[in-house]
Amino acid sequence: MQEPHETPEAQERLGAWLDRYTVTPKADLERLLSNLPPQGAPLRAASRGGRVASGAIWEGLLDLWRPAALAALPVLLGFVLSSALPTENSDSWEASEQWVFAAGGEGYYP
């Protein structure tokens, strides 16, 4: 028994859909030709150093860094706020001296 998507009509429709998925090439031949490395260069080094198109690399890095930056945002905000806002001990002479000591200051401790 033939499934509905296997009929000749369905196969024709599939062909029509596939035909509509067109891709317009954009790669720059001149750029490729003007960036050719010396032929003796190892492939990996040439591919990295003489890279002619880096769009996908940047896209990939952005893909990785965007979520990381978003995840780190609350921590950064918390750090900034905790530094800016006075805490219970922040204005005491003793706390500030301890901080100098801990940060590698003169080592003075009352």
Next chain:
Amino acid sequence: MFTEAEEGQRVCQVAQGDRQAFAELAAYYLPKLEQYGTRLSGRPALGEDLAQETLLQLWLEAGRFDPARGRLSTWLYRIARNRFLDQQRQGWRWLGLEFLEGRGGVPDRELEQLSDAREVQQALQRLPERQRSALLLSYYEGLSQKEIAQVLGLGLRAVESLIVRARRALGKTLEEEHARTP
């Protein structure tokens, strides 16, 4: 379009550092490789990179091409596919569709085509990579089953089966998609 003999001759010249011969091959294969890479990955930027890097490999390693093992086109598609698989293994996430952005002012008919293109692209991305490659190489690139077998490193029967399964799965997905959204 080059004959096998013309291609072989140019590859020999490229191996000896002939930039003109390389330019002629690149002018022909750059758009084809980019189209294949874009459809395979679903990302135009990656398709562009894959095409350029594949031709860079031709420039650097033309001496390794063996015409007895197949045509230049199958060698190049094989390189492009291997590079795509390498990048996938490195954990890139390719979601695609950015080529559909920034389409302000597009007439309705073209919008409809873009919508179809997006559906096809998404359906293609759902296929296993081998099925997708086999279908793309067969339908869009016009490779014979023997040539596809060389690209994928499979037997003829396996390729035939991959194409049939790919068409069946793709047809089913798109029919269901269209049944949901009249």
